[in-house]
Amino acid sequence: MTTEQVLRPDTRTGPGRRFEDFTVGERFTSAPRTVTATDLADFTRLSGDDHPLHAGPDGILQGPFGIAVAMGLLQGLGLHGPAVRGLLDTHWSYRLPLRVGDTVRLEMTVVRCRRTGKGDGGVVTRHMRLVDEQGRTVQEGTTSALVDAAGPGPDPVGRAFGTVAWGEALVAALTPEFGESLATWDGAIGLRAGEHEVSLRVYRGKVIEVAGRAALGPTFTVEADELTWTELVTAPTNEFTRFAMSGRFGMRGNGYEYLRLTRALHLIVDAARGIA
């Protein structure tokens, strides 16, 4: 509880963080919270879900409970005050059962900051993970909140994965080796992070267009969630091959050309790390 109190004044006395105060890659860890028998009883009463799986003596705390706890722990981090206009979405996965007596803490990573079209606010997407005392992920997902902006921008693009602005910055950071490795290639490379995808149209070693979609579509697309991209660009070394081997990156499209571009993709990730 001490940790919460130290972190909280920010949101009690001022507006809390505005959109520009968030940076992709920032990580926060909350104080621990233990699930009590009262929690179980209260939640069962509130929801009316008395299925033995959820309400029995060894009951698993039902779905929304974990999200509610995560949101409460998030407030304890002292980041959000009146500048927050509202929660936009929650995508959630359940990895391990959560029961009375378990102690969890919230690990939160900012994975995307995107200004709204109107420009006076921005959407901050946070990867949120409830972790138990053994360090295991119990539940995880993402939530997005709309936050007031302090000014009109512009905003940094180095970690705006999958956007055209990010793609353009990445291309500018590619080394000559990239062109050499694709000297005979003609195609388009799709890079996707969450719902955002950008295509690098390549002809004979030169990137001739960076666009949301190449005219004939990408030859192949490499894709991962925003957390994976965030971890990829903030790791001490280029971990792309490890991530791909362990399934954290996926691929759609022409698998043959994807393999052929093994070296080129490694260089793209080098550039992405360089601009991050």
Added chain:
Amino acid sequence: MRYIGIGGALAFVEEHGPGGDGAAGVPVLCLHTAGQSGVQWRHVAPALAARGFRVVVPDLPGHGRSEPAPGGPVTDLGDYAAWCLELIDALGLERPYVVGCSIGGKITLDLACRASERLAGVVAMAANAWTGGTPSERGLRRELSDVAAPSRTDRTYLGTLAVVGRSVPAERAELIATMHRREDPAVSNSDLIGWTTHDLRDRLGSVACPAHLVVGADDLWVPAAGTRAAAAAIPGARCTVLDGIGHYPMEEIEGFDGVLAGWLAELGSEVAA
């Protein structure tokens, strides 16, 4: 160093003895990984010999300086195990220890299953009894017949870097990965077909020699759980998980000869007990 006829073709074999090339010392047979060669043991072999062992490092058929297997690239690790027994006979190795890594580790386990009584003990590294069918045999066979399978050397290089342990200095990891580019893809792929199709699960209970299974915690190809399960199925076997180490302990660990000599001493004391 010599060439010797094994399995109908010439095999290249390094021999390191306490007094140089020679027959003195307790024999240790060292087996390399898929597609590679005895060069993986270049630091370990002479240092282990200096500790009093007779170290024998063959290049498996089709690898390094050995001639190809007469029947074409080997896709059955049991064939390699039979080849090793023929080598043990030809060199007159009496109750050798066998140490292998990756496919070499699985060949080592196979040797323990089929000829425990002839071995002093085995150290099987980066191996399990059954892969669960991953990688898929179908994919490997397709790549075998598709000669244009792209970027092979880059995939070997980057794939090796990805499975070397995080505690290994960057320079050493770079050297390991660069040297692994030297492979015959037809042979490597055949080795991997052998790796993914060889199922020793029902035979582990028959192992009667001391056995030690070793796996690196950072080995993305061989999860520790599978190696632990294999060790649990072998009577009296021990299992070690190496923190910060990946798929190639003998190349990754500085002074590995000392580590290995310790393990062999433990296996030897089990025989005495």
